[in-house]
Amino acid sequence: MYDLGPPLDVEVEGGSNLLLSGPALTGKKQLAFDVLSTGIRNGDGAIVVSNTDGAKRVFEDLGDRVDYTDRPVAIVDCVTRQQGGEVRDDTQVRYTSSPVDMTGVGIKFSELLEEFYERRSVKHNRVFLDSLSTLLMYSDLQTVFRFLHVFTGRVQSVDGLGLYAIDSSAHDDKTMNTLKQLFDGVIETHEDGEPTANLPGR
Numbered sequence: 034m035y036d037l038g039p040p041l042d043v044e045v046e047g048g049s050n051l052l053l054s055g056p057a058l059t060g061k062k063q064l065a066f067d068v069l070s071t072g073i074r075n076g077d078g079a080i081v082v083s084n085t086d087g088a089k090r091v092f093e094d095l096g097d098r099v100d101y102t103d104r105p106v107a108i109v110d111c112v113t114r115q116q117g118g119e120v121r122d123d124t125q126v127r128y129t130s131s132p133v134d135m136t137g138v139g140i141k142f143s144e145l146l147e148e149f150y151e152r153r154s155v156k157h158n159r160v161f162l163d164s165l166s167t168l169l170m171y172s173d174l175q176t177v178f179r180f181l182h183v184f185t186g187r188v189q190s191v192d193g194l195g196l197y198a199i200d201s202s203a204h205d206d207k208t209m210n211t212l213k214q215l216f217d218g219v220i221e222t223h224e225d226g227e228p229t230a231n232l233p234g235r
Contacts, residue, residue: 035159035194038071040064040227041220047157047192049233050185052213055222056202062094064220064228065161065196070099072194078105078149078158082142084132084167087113088125105155107145109138133171135180143187150191158193165199165212174208181215 034044041064045051053061062085069079079101081091088110095101108126115131122128127141142160149155162184168177181197188195197216201209213219218232 035077035157036071036075037068039067041068041230043230043232045194045218045232047194048189049217050188050195050197050215051232052216052219053196053198053222054201054209054219055228056224057200059222059224060228061198061200061222062163064222065163065198066094066098068194068196069159069161070095072157072159073099073101073104073106076104076155076157078107078153078155080107080109080142080145080149080158080160082109082111082138082160082162084111084138085163087116087118088128105149105153105158107149109141109145111138132167135168135172135176139180139183142184146187146191146193156192158188158191159196160188160193161196161198163198165197166203169204169208174211178211178215181212185215 034046036044053065055061073079083091088108091108109129110126111129111132113120114128120128127145129137129141146158149158185195220228220230222228
């Protein structure tokens with residue numbers, strides 16, 4: 034089981050993939066980092082796939098919440114190279130050429146997940162993909178759906194916990210309903226008030 038921590042204060046089964054849906058600036062990323070931090074404190078692995086911020090910013094955001102030193106924490110950075118940064122993969126960060134490179138993202142993510150689960154025997158892993166809206170800016174719905182179908186399957190195969198942010202106000206009902214098929218539950222963030230969760234088994 035995975036404890037999502039405050040403000041949700043619920044547990045979900047391993048292998049769950051949850052959609053974080055809400056309008057822009059309603060705290061989806063903050064909520065995801067809170068859920069990751071709860072896990073890091075308990076010894077869980079954490080992998081962030083970011084196509085919105087570079088690894089440096091992601092580490093800063095996490096570091097504001099939890100001490101991740103010597104913990105199994107890693108990032109797939111999809112933006113730094115696109116912005117012209119000269120960077121090389123290391124133990125904590127894997128870089129892709131751009132957010133469009135979904136094949137590269139899938140490969141780098143799989144490498145990190147395998148590293149944690151197989152080589153380091155970290156059996157609880159939390160994953161945050163930020164964000165689906167960025168993917169949909171660059172690719173059509175069908176391509177994103179296929180990518181996510183494989184991605185969520187990988188999370189499920191290691192009994193992980195997957196979180197996926199989407200700006201619900203940026204997409205039509207067809208897009209939202211199509212993508213929701215891939216997820217076990219939905220957590221919605223609101224402009225006023227706490228997030229609400231429609232989770233499996235509840």
